[in-house]
Amino acid sequence: MEPADLDSCYLARPVTSGPRYHFFGYFGIQPWDVTGRYLLCLEVSFDNRPPLADDKATVGLVELSSLKFIRLTETRAWNFQQGAMMHWLPSASNSVIFNDREGDRFVSVILNVHTGERRVLPRPITAISHDGKTALSLNFSRLQWARPGYGYAGIEDVYADQNNPSDDGIYLVDLDSGEDRRVVSLTDALSLYGDAKSLKNCPLFFNHALCNTDDTRFAFLIQWKSTIIPRRAQLWKLRKLAKLNAIMLTVNLDGSDLRYLSDFENVSHFDWRNSHEILMWAKRRGGPESYYIASDDNSDFKEIGQRVLREDGHCSFSPNRRFILTDTYPDQNRYMELKIYFIEEERQVILGRYYSPRQFSEEIRCDLHPRWNRTGDQICFDSVHEDNRQLYVMDVSKLTNE
Numbered sequence: 001m002e003p004a005d006l007d008s009c010y011l012a013r014p015v016t017s018g019p020r021y022h023f024f025g026y027f028g029i030q031p032w033d034v035t036g037r038y039l040l041c042l043e044v045s046f047d048n049r050p051p052l053a054d055d056k057a058t059v060g061l062v063e064l065s066s067l068k069f070i071r072l073t074e075t076r077a078w079n080f081q082q083g084a085m086m087h088w089l090p091s092a093s094n095s096v097i098f099n100d101r102e103g104d105r106f107v108s109v110i111l112n113v114h115t116g117e118r119r120v121l122p123r124p125i126t127a128i129s130h131d132g133k134t135a136l137s138l139n140f141s142r143l144q145w146a147r148p149g150y151g152y153a154g155i156e157d158v159y160a161d162q163n164n165p166s167d168d169g170i171y172l173v174d175l176d177s178g179e180d181r182r183v184v185s186l187t188d189a190l191s192l193y194g195d196a197k198s199l200k201n202c203p204l205f206f207n208h209a210l211c212n213t214d215d216t217r218f219a220f221l222i223q224w225k226s227t228i229i230p231r232r233a234q235l236w237k238l239r240k241l242a243k244l245n246a247i248m249l250t251v252n253l254d255g256s257d258l259r260y261l262s263d264f265e266n267v268s269h270f271d272w273r274n275s276h277e278i279l280m281w282a283k284r285r286g287g288p289e290s291y292y293i294a295s296d297d298n299s300d301f302k303e304i305g306q307r308v309l310r311e312d313g314h315c316s317f318s319p320n321r322r323f324i325l326t327d328t329y330p331d332q333n334r335y336m337e338l339k340i341y342f343i344e345e346e347r348q349v350i351l352g353r354y355y356s357p358r359q360f361s362e363e364i365r366c367d368l369h370p371r372w373n374r375t376g377d378q379i380c381f382d383s384v385h386e387d388n389r390q391l392y393v394m395d396v397s398k399l400t401n402e
Contacts (some may be wrong), residue, residue, distance in 0.1 A: 010351045012383075012392040015039060015062050016069065021047040022062075023382040025083020027314035028210070028271055031380060034093040036373065038113075039064055039380065040086050041389065043071075047389040050363040051078060053154035059084065059098055062391065067381035072113055076101040077124060077140070077152040080364050080389075083282065084307060085125055089175070091132030097175070099124040099140070101154055106140050110175070123171055124152075126208075129215040134253065136173040138210040138217060146205040147244075148225065149363035155255060163203045164190065170206055170220055172253060183255035189222055193247060196329070199224060199366040207246075211253075212272040218253060219278060219296065220348040221246045221267060241278045248280065250296040259296055270314045279324065281312040291315070305341050308348040313339075314369050319376040323400060327368040327381070329355045338368055338381060340399055349399055354385040377402035 016022035019383055024041050026033050031040045043058040044051075051057070057078040061070040076086040086098040089110065096111050106124040111117070125135035144151025159165035169185035186204055190196040202224040209220040225242040248267040251258045261267070261278075263285060270280035275297055283289045284301075286401040291309045294301035305324070313326035324341040338351040360366050368381040368391055377397035382389065 010394050012352060012354075012381075012394045014386070014390050015064060015067055015380075015393050016041065016391045017067070018388050018390075020045055022069070023080065023083065023366070023378070023389055024371070024391060024392050025079075025081065025086070025369065025382075027269070027367075027371055028316040029086070029371060030088055030374065031086075031371055032373045032378075033061075033088055033113075034374070036375075037064060038070075039098060039393070040088065041069075041391050042075075042083050042086075043069060047080065047364060047366075047384075050149065051153055055153075057084065059086065059096075059111075064393070072116075073095075073109075073111060073118070074154055075099065075109075076154065077106050077390045079149055079152065080366065081149050085127075085265070087128050089128070090130060090134045091175075093218050094376065097121075097125060097135070097201055099152070102150065104155060106152060106155060108135070108137075108173075120179075121173060121175070123173050123180050125173065125212050126219065127218070128175070129211045131215055131252075133175060134215075135173040135175055136211070136220075137173050138206045138209060138220075139168055142168065142205045143207060144202050146225070147207070148230070150207060151212055155390065163201060166197070168206070170209055172255075179367065183250050183253070184220075184249075184258060186222070188255075188258060189249050189260075192258060193222075194262075202226060208270075210270070210272065212250075212275050215276060216252065217250050217257075217296070219248055219250045220273065239316070248282075250277075250278075258296070261294060261296060262298060263294065263301060264292065268312050269314050273317060273321060279315055279317065281315065301316075304343070305346070305348070307346070309341060314367060316370070316372060318372055318400060319374065320400075320402070323376070325372060325379060327370055329367070334358060338370060340396065351379075351394060351396070354383050356384055357387060360384050360389075364398065367392065376400050 038061040056074045075084045084098040089095045108121045108125045110119045110170040123137040128135045140151040141157040143155045166187040169182040173180040211218045224248045248261045262355040315326040328337045335353045341348045366384040370381040
């Protein structure tokens with residue numbers, strides 16, 4: 001960590017150590033159990049290449065008092081960006097759910113961390129409702145094909161020959177019965193997008209679905225890559241670059257009342273503030289790229305943190321909704337910032353700056369992906385600033401007064 005120019009310097013404590021590598025994965029997901037005693041994480045034997053079909057990751061717990069890693073089981077459906085989409089189940093405080101691969105399909109597994117009892121569900125999950133009754137599922141094979149590093153290796157996308165597969169979609173999974181049904185398709189979603197014809201030659205895919213705070217609706221992204229050629233193409237020898245694009249939609253959990261957030265394009269990371277407002281990094285049509293808080297019925301939006309939150313990051317609200325935790329991507333010197341934004345005071349506190357060695361890039365990069373604990377007085381994040389991918393915990397109680 002580079003301590004210069006920090007508003008405050010907070011100690012990040014490593015809670016895992018080598019020789020193996022440890023991480024949780026995505027942001028905005030709760031890794032602490034209800035007691036605050038255990039932290040959910042993955043353990044792997046390498047971190048210098050993307051995982052292949054036969055590579056396994058160990059699902060385990062870190063006992064925070066002793067820093068002991070407790071092995072639970074293994075998974076063959078994981079990546080360095082989103083892990084295995086591990087979640088604690090709110091409806092069963094001793095159980096977790098994570099993605100795995102069985103034969104020719106990706107599945108999710110509900111595991112009791114104390115007894116080892118397990119139950120397999122027929123679809124992988126990308127998010128769960130706050131009441132722990134339902135999960136959202138999408139096509140991780142297509143993600144792996146269209147945006148490597150976010151899907152899982154080992155199973156080919158059955159729609160790989162189609163840019164806009166009408167049968168692909170987001171599914172709702174009942175976590176008690178295991179029953180699932182498609183609630184929205186690409187065809188449904190594109191019917192609201194006015195420029196759908198321009199995407200006919202772009203492979204489209206779903207990503208990042210998330211339930212609102214009262215589990216009545218969920219938001220999701222449709223993403224695609226477009227090819228651009230730099231202005232000074234002759235100096236680049238006509239090298240083509242791929243630009244990631246995204247639009248956001250929201251829908252009721254039963255698939256009704258589908259809405260397209262038409263004021264924004266190139267939507268990136270986001271979190272629900274409440275049942276109808278979303279914090280997101282996006283470009284407003286005819287306006288700047290920034291963080292916005294927008295109503296999902298397109299009735300209102302406002303720019304937030306424009307003086308200090310000047311770049312995209314993995315953002316999430318504190319449990320009491322007073323603070324925003326986020327990070328940045330590596331700057332020109334390969335440092336990433338970790339910060340908390342005070343919404344009412346419109347100011348930020350930089351918690352630290354962490355070095356990311358150049359070899360950690362593309363699919364194997366290590367974004368900080370910060371996450372709150374359940375009471376808002378601690379955060380955790382993944383980092384390679386000590387040349388070793390590990391999990392860190394930081395006490396922020398003096399800032400949040402929690």
